[in-house]
Amino acid sequence: KLDWSRENFKCFRIHIMAGMEKLRVAVVGAGAAGLCAARHFLARQDLFAPPVLFELTKDVGGTWVYEERVGHYDNGLPIHSSMYRDLRTNIPKEVMSFPDFPFAKHLPSFVPHTEVRKYLEQYCDHFNIREHIRFGTTVDAVDPVKVKTGWKGLAWDITSSDSVDRSKSIKERFDVVMVCNGHFYDPYIPAIPGLGKFKGMLMHSHEYRSAEPFADKSVLVLGAGLSGLDIAMELSDVNAKVILSHGQKPLTCPMPQGVEQAPPVSKVLEDGIVEFQDGKRAEPEVFMLCTGYNFVYPFLNEQVGVQVKEHLVYPLYKFLLPPAYPSLFIVGICRAICPFPHFHIQSKFAISVLDGSFALPSREEMEKDIEMDMAARRARGVATRHILKLDSEQWAYNDHLAHLGGFQPLPRYWSNLYESNKVFRARDMLNYKTYNYNVVNETEWVVKNLQGQQ
Ligand code: FAD
Numbered sequence: 001k002l003d004w005s006r007e008n009f010k011c012f013r014i015h016i017m018a019g020m021e022k023l024r025v026a027v028v029g030a031g032a033a034g035l036c037a038a039r040h041f042l043a044r045q046d047l048f049a050p051p052v053l054f055e056l057t058k059d060v061g062g063t064w065v066y067e068e069r070v071g072h073y074d075n076g077l078p079i080h081s082s083m084y085r086d087l088r089t090n091i092p093k094e095v096m097s098f099p100d101f102p103f104a105k106h107l108p109s110f111v112p113h114t115e116v117r118k119y120l121e122q123y124c125d126h127f128n129i130r131e132h133i134r135f136g137t138t139v140d141a142v143d144p145v146k147v148k149t150g151w152k153g154l155a156w157d158i159t160s161s162d163s164v165d166r167s168k169s170i171k172e173r174f175d176v177v178m179v180c181n182g183h184f185y186d187p188y189i190p191a192i193p194g195l196g197k198f199k200g201m202l203m204h205s206h207e208y209r210s211a212e213p214f215a216d217k218s219v220l221v222l223g224a225g226l227s228g229l230d231i232a233m234e235l236s237d238v239n240a241k242v243i244l245s246h247g248q249k250p251l252t253c254p255m256p257q258g259v260e261q262a263p264p265v266s267k268v269l270e271d272g273i274v275e276f277q278d279g280k281r282a283e284p285e286v287f288m289l290c291t292g293y294n295f296v297y298p299f300l301n302e303q304v305g306v307q308v309k310e311h312l313v314y315p316l317y318k319f320l321l322p323p324a325y326p327s328l329f330i331v332g333i334c335r336a337i338c339p340f341p342h343f344h345i346q347s348k349f350a351i352s353v354l355d356g357s358f359a360l361p362s363r364e365e366m367e368k369d370i371e372m373d374m375a376a377r378r379a380r381g382v383a384t385r386h387i388l389k390l391d392s393e394q395w396a397y398n399d400h401l402a403h404l405g406g407f408q409p410l411p412r413y414w415s416n417l418y419e420s421n422k423v424f425r426a427r428d429m430l431n432y433k434t435y436n437y438n439v440v441n442e443t444e445w446v447v448k449n450l451q452g453q454q
Helices: 006-017 032-042 113-126 226-237 339-354 363-379 391-405 413-427 443-452
Strands: 025-028 052-055 133-135 137-151 154-162 169-174 176-179 201-204 218-222 241-245 259-262 265-268 274-276 286-289 307-309 312-314 328-330
Touching: 025 032, 025 137, 025 169, 032 052, 032 113, 032 176, 032 339, 052 137, 137 169, 137 176, 154 176, 176 339, 218 226, 226 241, 226 259, 339 391, 391 413
Parallel strands: 025 052, 025 176, 052 133, 176 328, 201 286, 218 241, 218 286, 241 259
Antiparallel strands: 137 154, 154 169, 265 274, 307 312
């Protein structure tokens, strides 16, 4: 049994300082999260060897690498990116960026996806990450192993293969694994009775690229999350007749032309007609599921005990590491967050765990902490499937990790501007992306000027 007591961590730290071998870090994925993790490990070469990033595609940027095709790459792997052609960000660049690397000054607040990809390329080069990436390499297995040396007797065997010729495979040993494989690529298909009987075109937003193919068509968009709303607006621009079906309270902000709201779909009838929860029916030509994505870790050994149930990845201490295997970190599973700054905080926290600046509690204490946190959320009426949805709680979470890890928290204007943007989006989804906050960097300025824009 591994002993993760405070004393042991202290010893480990002293060990490292005394000249033990540097820890070898593997990063799965070179999207925003993987790049961010690598940037912070590279800054700590006193303790860590340069990380190895495994990236199954030929590019950095993950979901920001727009791919015209849908389905599969030439090598048979499923297309990773869920980007659509005309997407502009829904978070202003002033707070979407990593806190230590702003977007270019000349850009507007809400940038096209191509600019985010460029930004990630620049981040990668600025922090000299590229030379550590193994492109075209898929991680197939992450297996824990007990060892005599290394990080408290724990190491990881990573099996990776050439993304084209899967028979070319190697196994290597690492001390730490950062799992950064993304969470927006495996479509979640809700269990709607009779769905298979739908006679028109059934698709998921993962396969949506542009509005033109839907011009003048009747489209049922299921889900009014950010993608559902965005896609409904794009469809309205090409004169599609959109039914936006969702389970939230009816949206009161001005809706795009040709978009009407409906309650959730209850079933699809024998003749392919769709029935809603209020009993009304429709026969759209297209049924577009904007229903989100599954968490998937096909490479992770079951022994690690990480389970995915009802959109919850569990058990993870601070939504990040399994108590029984605390040298593995699953970055960015929280939802309704400001992703890049969140990755920054989580990566720095992971390092504070590994270098001992945060003395990790015992396995039992961590498990108890997780249970108490879940219980508190459930007592507040949070359903299991929404536990990872941090929303405005993300700021307290970020601050908490920074406090525990003893590093700089995010400047306050981050939460101010992000939260203000959320309010504007809810009030005016048709126009909020035309706002320009460009030089915002002080709390008072943000509040004053955002109010001025009402
Ligand atoms: P990804 O970007 O998905 O990167 C994961 C990487 O891991 C990929 O490169 C993939 O190829 C690689 N990988 C996966 N499995 C393996 C494996 N087995 N072996 C090797 N490599 C592997 N965020 C914002 O901040 N603002 C926005 O406006 C915004 N809009 C969005 C719009 C859409 C349509 C979507 C889908 C997401 C949006 N997001 C937005 C969220 C976005 O997902 C995050 O900003 C961020 O890019 C996620 O980064 P990631 O590194 O976690 O995942």
